[in-house]
Amino acid sequence: MYRKKTELAVMISLISNLVLTGLKIVVGLLFKSQVLIADGIHNAGDVVASFAALTSTRISKKPADEDHPYGHGKAEVIASAVVAIILALAAMFMVYKSIEALFQPAAEASVIAFAAALISLIWKQWLYVHCMRIGRAENSKSLIATAYDHVADVYASVAAAFGIGIALVGDHYNIPFTQYGDPIAGIIVSYFVGRLAYKMARESVDILMEKNISEAELEQLKEIVGTVPNVKRIDKIRARELGNYIIVDVRVSIPNELTVQQGHDVSKEIKNSIKGQIGLVEEVLVHINPWYQEDE
Numbered sequence: 279m280y281r282k283k284t285e286l287a288v289m290i291s292l293i294s295n296l297v298l299t300g301l302k303i304v305v306g307l308l309f310k311s312q313v314l315i316a317d318g319i320h321n322a323g324d325v326v327a328s329f330a331a332l333t334s335t336r337i338s339k340k341p342a343d344e345d346h347p348y349g350h351g352k353a354e355v356i357a358s359a360v361v362a363i364i365l366a367l368a369a370m371f372m373v374y375k376s377i378e379a380l381f382q383p384a385a386e387a388s389v390i391a392f393a394a395a396l397i398s399l400i401w402k403q404w405l406y407v408h409c410m411r412i413g414r415a416e417n418s419k420s421l422i423a424t425a426y427d428h429v430a431d432v433y434a435s436v437a438a439a440f441g442i443g444i445a446l447v448g449d450h451y452n453i454p455f456t457q458y459g460d461p462i463a464g465i466i467v468s469y470f471v472g473r474l475a476y477k478m479a480r481e482s483v484d485i486l487m488e489k490n491i492s493e494a495e496l497e498q499l500k501e502i503v504g505t506v507p508n509v510k511r512i513d514k515i516r517a518r519e520l521g522n523y524i525i526v527d528v529r530v531s532i533p534n535e536l537t538v539q540q541g542h543d544v545s546k547e548i549k550n551s552i553k554g555q556i557g558l559v560e561e562v563l564v565h566i567n568p569w570y571q572e573d574e
Contacts, residue, residue, distance in 0.1 A: 284418045287409050291424050294405055295324040298398055309388035312379035313438040313464035320368040324427055358423035359482035365475035369468045376464030387445035395442055399435035402428050417558055423478055430471045437467035491517045502551050508532045508544050510569040523560035531569035541566045
């Protein structure tokens, strides 16, 4: 079910990006709209990002094997990082083209370009909501990254529609400088796209560097382990994300007089308790230490 939902959402994103790329670039070139051309180039990058998300979704669900004993979950994180890089490059390109347009004669604003920006805005807003809902439900890093990419496109389309709209009003009422609303809007949206790229890249790097999960999540793990009978002390606990699942390492002390079988049973109960209460946990590694009365 996971693969069907996420792959369908990514496939819809891929097809949508292909259509919108063609629409924006063709209309932008015909009516000389810099923000629409830049947004179309951004969408072309989205095609690559959607393809990366689709590929990573399939790879991440492969079971663990001899070469990848912890599974393939980081494939989605790598895809998320790729999307962040594409967004950063798109932001820089949009800034460059928009500044360049400010030093050129302003093109006449077009109602068709304005309509194309509105279509993109509505379409991308729906894609964002759809992908984010499924991405969060399935904890798919690549699909969440794709959703963030869609919301960056929403910003771009809002700016494009606003900039072209100002230019249209300026042309109609002969208001000076409003004809440059298009490239100025391109500069503004580039800031939002760049900021989003930074946030996504930082999250991806944290996971790839195996940063510990949040303090609140660690506290939840401690509470679960602490309720297991015969656990006298939690010596160490840590956990890391591997894409759409979590791996937990825990060291606990149990009474030294317990048998090996009893120690095994404690370890098994710890694993079952954690996995039963936190659905994202894929694997729990438990190390048992002896606990003596004098340790109190």
